[in-house]
Amino acid sequence: MNVLIMGCGRVGARLAKLLAAAGHEVTVLDVNANAFARLGSEFTGTTLLGNGIDMDVLRRAGIERADAFVAATQGDNRNIMASQIAQKIFRVPRVVTRIYDPIRSDTFAELGLHAISPTVLGANAFYEALTGNQPSPPPS
């Protein structure tokens, strides 16, 4: 699978390495060239400097050939905007978005984005580690 990842932070870089090691074709996009250091010297994918909410940058990053798009920058709204561009304009078959804010995550999940909220996942993991139980649905 051909995967385009926007945001080379800890999560983006780790995901890029996992996918590349599994034989997938990976391109990583970030606005900060220093971020690519996280990928290490063994990384076999492609890196590209640029902003993922710019359609020209996304084209240059090969979004038209991508099977999947991941938005994993620090900014929820930037992730949401880029993911919608990928999904609705470039018709990338599989789009996954990191959204920290659980409420916003719900809103855009309702609007058709596949949203992953590290806040919810993290809190649930802590809850489980502490109590040994799965948390019941959180109060909104």
Add this chain to the structure above:
Amino acid sequence: MYIIVAGGGKVGFYLGRELLAQGHEVLLIEKDPRRADMIQNELGNVVMVGMADEAAILEEAGAARADVICAVTGDDEDNLVISQVARKRFRVPRAIARINNPKNEEIFRLLGIDEVVSSTDLILAALEQEIPSETLVPLLRLRHADVEIVEAIIGPGSPLVGTALRDLRLPEQSNIAVIIREGNPIFPNPATTLRAGDEVIAMTRSNLEEQLRRLFFSQAAV
């Protein structure tokens, strides 16, 4: 009208002030508490501290009964999300978004936000009025008769250079009154040919202006 202004920067502040002066009910949402305080001192009790892209804040702001939301923060992605949450979650009838990167106008439109204001584009448009080579310059309008007198300058690369007026496909209710060539007026006849730099003064019905513009400035003119 009840209008929510998201973003209390300079644009939001002056927009809020004008809307209040016009008698509208206004709520300004600003994330920075100090900035919000400052606005409150100037405009009164019309400010709420918070991030307007959060559904909980919009709910508290009464977005469900708002007539319009204006998303005017400095970040295009924030303005997009604010507009989308307001339109889709709270069914606000109108969302007007400020954009900074003119390229985002198309993205916003494709993502369902039709009303955008780009100061970059406005300045570009103002500049283009100073560069008449690609536009008809309106000289005079005879309102009572619905006649417009306009000027078009024939650029050096125009496909019309060397074309005789008789071969020009002018719209029916329009004609070329005079051509200014190197500062001198020429009262043309059908055999007169156009040259680069000619200032063509034409008279036309107001509703044919667009046809005329295309005739002078699109590549498929003749």
